[in-house]
Amino acid sequence: MATPGHVSGQALPNRVIPALGLLALALVWLMELGTIQPNRIVPGTGHGLLSAVGWLGAGLVTGALAGAIVLSFLSLRRRYWLLLGVVGLSLALMPLLLDVFALRHLPENAPYARSSIGAGFWCLLFLLSLMLIEILGRLRAGRSLQLMLLVVIATSWLLLLGAEGLESLSLVREFNARPDQFEQALRTHLALAFGAVAISAVVAFLLALKMIRSPGWQRPILGAVSFLQTIPSLAVFGLLIAPLSALSSAFPALQSLGIRGIGWAPAVLALIAYSLLPMVRNTYVAINGVPEHLVDAGRGMGMTERQLFLQVRLPLALPVIIEGVRITTIQAIGLTAVAALIGAGGFGGFIFQGLGEAAMDLVLLGALPTIGLALLADALLTMLAASLRPTPATT
Amino acid sequence: MRVWLPPFLLILLLCGLSLAMPMLEPVFHWMQPDKQSVIYDRDSFLFLLQNHLMLVGISAAVGTVAAVAGGIIATRRSGRDFLPLISQVASIGQTFPPVAVLALAVPVLGFGEAPILVALILYGLLPILRNTLAGIEGINPAVREAGLGMGMSPLQVLVRVELPLAGRVILAGIRTSVTINIATAAIGSTVGARTLGDPVIAGLVNGNTAYVLQGAILIGLLALTADSLFEALERTWERKVSPTATVA
DSSP states (O other): OOOTTTTHHHHSOOSHHHHHHHHHHHHHHHSOOEEEESSSSSOOEEEOHHHHHHHHHHHHHHHHHHHHHHHHHSOOTTHHHHHHHHHHHHHHHHHHHHHHHHHHHSOTTOTTOEEEEOHHHHHHHHHHHHHHHHHHHHTTOOHHHHHHHHHHHHHHHHHHHHSGGGTTBHHHHHHHHOHHHHHHHHHHHHHHHHHHHHHHHHHHHHHHHHHHHOGGGHHHHHHHHHHHHHSOHHHHHHHHHHHHHHHHHHOHHHHHTTOOSSSHHHHHHHHHHHHHHHHHHHHHHHHHTSOHHHHHHHHHTTOOHHHIIIIIIHHHHHHHHHHHHHHHHHHHHHHHHHHGGGTOOSHHHHHHHHHHHTOHHHHHHHHHHHHHHHHHHHHHHHHHHHHHSOOOSOO | OGGGHHHHHHHHHHHHHHHHGGGGHHHHHHHOTTOSOOSOOSSOHHHHHHHHHHHHHHHHHHHHHHHHHHHHHHHSTTTGGGHHHHHHHHHHHTTSOHHHHHHHHHHHHOSSHHHHHHHHHHHHHHHHHHHHHHHHHTSOHHHHHHHHHTTOOHHHIIIIIIHHHHHHHHHHHHHHHHHHHHHHHHHGGGGTOOSTHHHHHHHHHHTOHHHHHHHHHHHHHHHHHHHHHHHHHHHHHHHHTOTTOOOO
């Protein structure tokens, strides 16, 4: 059925998917899918796949994984699309497993009892995601397909998690206990990370211009910003406390602005310091890397230096500058979580509070959104950079 | 060997300061006159430094072996199928913030040194893996062909041609990995590892700026020392292994 030549690459058996599928099968059967806890702190009793979701659920999970393995061996022309269907649907419906688990095992009339997600579920999620990445790679899927798939899976998760059966899930419980705090943390986290990125973008732009105008500055500026990047975040936060509190006690006006040794002020300063290296380096390389013949062409058309900069150099440099913004943003989102240690707020607050109280679900409530934000920023900025990339006239 | 002078001096400074921190008591007293104790004394600084170094060292060693092995397997003909997935994972994995990875390790593995070590190894693997792939893939195929044409076995081509040529890029990956892990290990003291982050965390909890400063200075120095060591190592590598590729 496969015509030799253009589908031959597709018809070769794929070894990656069976490897991932077998590993997933083994782990999902060997590890605990979920735990039931009588209350927040007491350790719970774990349930394996069969005990957690019964024969039907276990059969469906096994069937989906086995189906994916078998499909990857068949030499069907459309098998990657079929695989995409199987794996995508499994991923989208995964919360149902938790739903069934809670329905089967949660004791009645126990308002503090909660179900939590076990290692088996996380492994299944991870391996299915890897399979999805592999399939999308083989299909050479475009951005739009990837985005659509992501939206479908995310919507399905949100709908299923919002449904009634899952309010016993400990993660949902933790969220429901503090929806306002969560919103506040989200707002603080975004404000800190994006505020720092925005400020450092402006500073980095000026520094990069300085480096281009006077090349003598190149070494000292790059040296200084890479020195800043080397110092661990905890040390930078720590080192900023003493000078900032000295400043604020010397100038009470600063204190009324909220600038103190702890809080948002040292956090933003440290985040800016960290953001400078990727930002300066990328901006400099981007603007400097614009081919000189293109600039000459503009000059020949009678453009002024200002026009040359704004209409030739900057648009051509923009994708690489955005790449710098992407690296910086991801880094800033992660570091903002650490900044919670010096009282800056954000999702890190949940993480460290949870670690302090040994309440693991609170840790998850902080860690998962942080990861989500980083992945989201990565996806959006990659797309932005791709859409700004000029399409070459040749090739 | 002038390149080895800065790391040598920094190592001396780091060890000296870890030993002599209690002697600086008057300075910290002057900074914080209202506190009774101004020198962190729950553990000696030398012990914390040692523990911090051990965590970073083990994770770097295990991570390097695993990542380089993985990179080599994925670039052989028999492992080529896995190459796209592995390189995707290496780049997507790095978007995960290290703190979040550290925090996720605790619910799965519990508190203490072991979960931190696992998190450090897994996270530290990614930059090394990525650079190993980039380094080996970046070699001109003609060079490999030339090696085979000279009658080298595939293993000899790997050991004598590919790895030396990719070495500098791999070394840069290890440097990134160690830099990140020194920072992450410091945060690790919030999940029960005893590292140089301890004085910082203790100081933040008790509002004792002197503790914070002591921890922060030593962590910063440690990071600078490691960085300058790698700088010297990279320079030496450049001169010894690939004398023609002097332009970085």
